[in-house]
Amino acid sequence: xxxxxxxxxxxxxxxxxxxxxxxxxxxxxxxxxxxxxxxxxxxxxxxxxxxxxxxxxxxxxxxxxxxxxxxxxxxxxxxxxxxxxxxxxxxxxxxxxxxxxxxxxxxxxxxxxxxxxxxxxxxxxxxxxxxxxxxxxxxx
Numbered sequence: 001x002x003x004x005x006x007x008x009x010x011x012x013x014x015x016x017x018x019x020x021x022x023x024x025x026x027x028x029x030x031x032x033x034x035x036x037x038x039x040x041x042x043x044x045x046x047x048x049x050x051x052x053x054x055x056x057x058x059x060x061x062x063x064x065x066x067x068x069x070x071x072x073x074x075x076x077x078x079x080x081x082x083x084x085x086x087x088x089x090x091x092x093x094x095x096x097x098x099x100x101x102x103x104x105x106x107x108x109x110x111x112x113x114x115x116x117x118x119x120x121x122x123x124x125x126x127x128x129x130x131x132x133x134x135x136x137x138x139x140x
Contacts, residue, residue, distance in 0.1 A: 001121060003133060006121075006129060006133050007133050007134075009073075009097060009119060009121075010129075010130055010133060010134070012072065012096075013041065013072040013073045013096075013097065014041065014042060014072050015041070015042040015044065015069065015070070015071045015072050015073070016036055016041050016042070016043055016044070016071065016072065016073045016074075016075050017044040017045075017046050017061075017064060017067065017071045017073070017074045017075070017090075017095070018032075018033050018036075018043060018044070018045050018046060018075045018077065019046045019047075019064065019074060019075065019076045019077060019078060019086050020046070020047060020076065020077030020078050021033050021043075021045035021046060021047050021050070021055065021060065021077070022047060022049075022050070023050065023053075023055060028077065028101065028102075028125070029077040029101075031127070032075075032077075032101070032125065032126055032127040033045070033055075033056070033075075035127045035130070035131075035138060036075075036126065036127065036130070037056045039130065039134075039136065042058070043055070043056040043058060044058050044061065044067065044069075044071060045058060045060040045061070046060065046061045046062075046063065046064055047060055047062075048062040048063065063089060064086060064089035064090060064092075064093055065089055065092070065093075067093050070093070070094060070095075071093065071095050071096075072095070072096045072097065073095065073096065073097045073098070073099055074086065074089075074090040074093075074095045074097070074098045074099070075099045075101065075126055076098065076099065076100045076101060076104060077101050077104075078104065079104070080100075080103075080104050080105055080106050081106075083100060083104065083106035083109050084106060084108070084109045087106070087109035087110075087112060087113050088109075088112075090113065090118065091112070091113060091116050091118065095118060096118065096119065097118060097119040097120070097121070098110075098113050098118055098119070098120050098121070099120075099121045099124070099126050100120070100121065100122040100123065100124075101123075101124070101125060101126065102123060102124060102125040102128075103123060104122065104123060105122040105123045106122070107122075110122055
C-alpha cells in the first residue's frame, strides 16, 4: 500500500474496533489503542476477558459479533493462526478495512476479506504508520 493510500485509509477511518485490546500497561495493544484514541478515533475495545468494562468511553465487547454500530476498521492484536474467525466477523459486520498489527499476517483470510471489498493491511503497526504518515509522535 502506498503512502497516499495509507493516508486516505487513515483519514476516512473514524471508528476502530480493537481485537485483543488490553488495559495492561506496556502492551502494544494498550499503547497503540491509547495513541489512536488520542488522535481522535472512536475506539471499540474487543476482548472477552474485559467484556462489559469501559475503556475510552466505550464498553468492551467479548467479540466483534456484538458490535451494534458499523466500524471502519478492525485492528487485530492476535496471533496469526487466530486471525480467521476475526476476519469472518469483520466481514459479517461489514467492516471497511482490517489491519493486522506488526508480526501478524494471514494471507488466506486477507484474500477472503479482499473478495468482500475490504482493504487489508498486514504485518504493520497502525500507530507507527499513522505517526509516520501524519508527522505525529507515537506513544512508547
